Amino acid sequence: MAIVEVFIPSVISNSKEKARIKVDAKDVKELLFLLEKDGIVERNRLFDDSGKIKKFLNLYVNGKRQNDLEIQLNDGDEVSILPSVAGG
Amino acid sequence: MSQLSDDEIQRYSRQIVLPEIGVEGQELIKRSKVCIVGIGGLGSPVAQQLAGLGVGHLRLVDRDIVSLTDLHRQHLFSTKDIGRTKVEVAAEKLSELNPSINIEPLPVPIAHYTVEGIVDGMDVIVDCMDSINARYLVNRACLKKRIPYVYGAAIQTYGTAFTVLPNQSACLECIYPGLNDTDLPRCAVAGVEPSILSIVAGVQVSEVLRIITKKRPLLINDLLFIELSSLSFDHIKVKRRNECEACGDIQNIIIPRTENSFEVGCARDGSGVYFITPTSPKKLDLARLSKKIKQMNNGRITKSRFSIAFNVEKGIRLNILETGVCIAQVEFPILDQRAIQSRLTTLYNALTSN
Numbered sequence: 245m246a247i248v249e250v251f252i253p254s255v256i257s258n259s260k261e262k263a264r265i266k267v268d269a270k271d272v273k274e275l276l277f278l279l280e281k282d283g284i285v286e287r288n289r290l291f292d293d294s295g296k297i298k299k300f301l302n303l304y305v306n307g308k309r310q311n312d313l314e315i316q317l318n319d320g321d322e323v324s325i326l327p328s329v330a331g332g
Numbered sequence: 333m334s335q336l337s338d339d340e341i342q343r344y345s346r347q348i349v350l351p352e353i354g355v356e357g358q359e360l361i362k363r364s365k366v367c368i369v370g371i372g373g374l375g376s377p378v379a380q381q382l383a384g385l386g387v388g389h390l391r392l393v394d395r396d397i398v399s400l401t402d403l404h405r406q407h408l409f410s411t412k413d414i415g416r417t418k419v420e421v422a423a424e425k426l427s428e429l430n431p432s433i434n435i436e437p438l439p440v441p442i443a444h445y446t447v448e449g450i451v452d453g454m455d456v457i458v459d460c461m462d463s464i465n466a467r468y469l470v471n472r473a474c475l476k477k478r479i480p481y482v483y484g485a486a487i488q489t490y491g492t493a494f495t496v497l498p499n500q501s502a503c504l505e506c507i508y509p510g511l512n513d514t515d516l517p518r519c520a521v522a523g524v525e526p527s528i529l530s531i532v533a534g535v536q537v538s539e540v541l542r543i544i545t546k547k548r549p550l551l552i553n554d555l556l557f558i559e560l561s562s563l564s565f566d567h568i569k570v571k572r573r574n575e576c577e578a579c580g581d582i583q584n585i586i587i588p589r590t591e592n593s594f595e596v597g598c599a600r601d602g603s604g605v606y607f608i609t610p611t612s613p614k615k616l617d618l619a620r621l622s623k624k625i626k627q628m629n630n631g632r633i634t635k636s637r638f639s640i641a642f643n644v645e646k647g648i649r650l651n652i653l654e655t656g657v658c659i660a661q662v663e664f665p666i667l668d669q670r671a672i673q674s675r676l677t678t679l680y681n682a683l684t685s686n
Contacts, residue, residue: 251568253557253559253566254559254561254562255488255489255559255561260562262564300515300516302507304555304568304570306569306571307553308571308573309507309508309570322569324568326555326557328464328511329485329486329487329490329492330461330463330485330487330511330516331373331485331486331487331517331522331524332375332459332460332484332486
C-alpha cells in the first residue's frame with residue numbers, strides 16, 4: 245500500500261470546500277474507489293457510463309497526466325483530479 | 333536617452349514607478365507585439381489591460397460578432413455594438429483608450445490555413461478562446477514558431493491559467509490531451525460568472541508582462557486552478573509527456589478539414605447560431621456581395637468594416653465576413669436542424685461562389 249496526497253477542487257468533490265487529503269491506495273483504481281466509498285467524490289462525477297474516467301477529467305500523478313486506472317502508486321505520490329477548462 | 337515621449341512618461345507614470353517595470357520595462361512594453369486570440373469574456377479584459385499598459389502592437393483575432401448575451405461579461409462592447417464584428421469594435425475602443433499603440437484587428441477563423449500567419453511575428457500569444465479544437469491549433473503553431481503561449485480559461489465559477497515555453501515546458505496537449513469541443517461544457521450552457529473572467533484575465537496579463545519585460549513567467553509547468561466558491565488559488569505541478577501528440581516523441585498532425593465546416597454555436601438573443609467556416613483562405617469582395625444580395629432580395633443590408641449583415645427571409649439573418657466566415661442567426665423554434673444546415677449551406681455557396 246502507499247500513502248498518497250490527493251487534491252480535489254470543490255467543483256469535483258461533493259463538498260463546498262476543496263479537498264486535500266491523504267489516502268492509502270496501491271493504484272489509481274483503488275484510490276478512486278476509496279474516494280467514492282468515503283463520500284468525497286460521487287461516482288458519476290468520475291466515470292462515464294462505460295466505466296471509464298470521464299474524458300474531460302484529468303488525473304495528474306506527480307504532475308504527469310495519466311488517466312489510467314492501472315497506474316501503481318508509491319508512498320508520497322501526489323495526485324490531483326481536475327476538470328479540463330476551455331471556456332473563455 | 334529614453335525612447336519614451338513626455339506624454340508617455342506621464343501616461344504610464346503609475347506603472348513606471350514600480351521597480352518591476354521602470355523606464356526600461358516600459359520601453360520593452362512599447363516595443364512588444366502581443367496577439368490575443370479570442371476577444372470574448374477573457375479577451376476583452378486582457379485587451380483593455382494590455383492596451384492600457386502600452387503594448388506597442390496588439391493583434392486581435394476573433395471571427396465572431398457582438399451579441400446581447402455577451403454584454404454581462406464582455407465590457408469592451410456596448411449595446412449599440414450588437415451585430416458588429418468584435419475585432420472592429422475592440423480596435424475602435426482600444427484606440428480611444430490608447431491612441432499611441434498599433435492595433436491590428438483580424439476577423440479570421442482559427443484554421444490550419446490561418447493559424448501560423450496569426451501567430452507569426454508576435455512575442456507572445458494570449459489564448460482567450462472558448463474552443464479546445466481551436467486552442468490545440470494555436471498551441472501547435474506556437475510550438476512550431478517557438479512563441480511563448482499564455483493559456484487562460486474559465487467557466488461557471490472556476491478557471492485556470494498556465495504558460496507554455498515551447499519545447500521547454502508542458503504544452504496544452506501535455507496537460508489536456510485528446511479532447512473535442514463536444515467533450516466540454518460551454519459558457520452558454522453552463523454559465524460563467526464575470527468575476528472569474530477578470531481574475532483569470534489578470535493572471536494572463538501578469539504572465540504576458542513578465543514575458544515582454546524579459547522575466548521568467550511564473551506558470552511554467554504550473555497549472556493555476558482558481559475557484560470562487562472558496563476563493564482559492566491552487567498550484568498543480570505539471571510535466572511534459574513523451575507521448576504528447578503535439579510536443580512529444582511521436583507527433584501526430586491534426587488533419588485539416590476538407591469541406592466547409594458547419595458548426596452549431598451557442599444559442600443567443602432568442603436565436604440558434606450557426607457558423608460556416610471555409611477550408612481555404614477567402615477574401616470576399618463585400619461590395620460585389622452586396623449587389624448580389626440586393627438582386628436576391630431587396631432587404632436592408634448593414635455594412636461595417638469587415639462584414640455585411642442582412643435578413644435572408646423572416647427569421648434568418650446572415651452576417652458574412654470578408655474572410656468568408658458566415659454567422660447565421662435563426663429564430664426559434666428551429667424544427668429541423670438538418671433542413672437548416674442544408675438551407676444555410678446552399679445560400680452560403682450561392683452567395684460566395686464566383
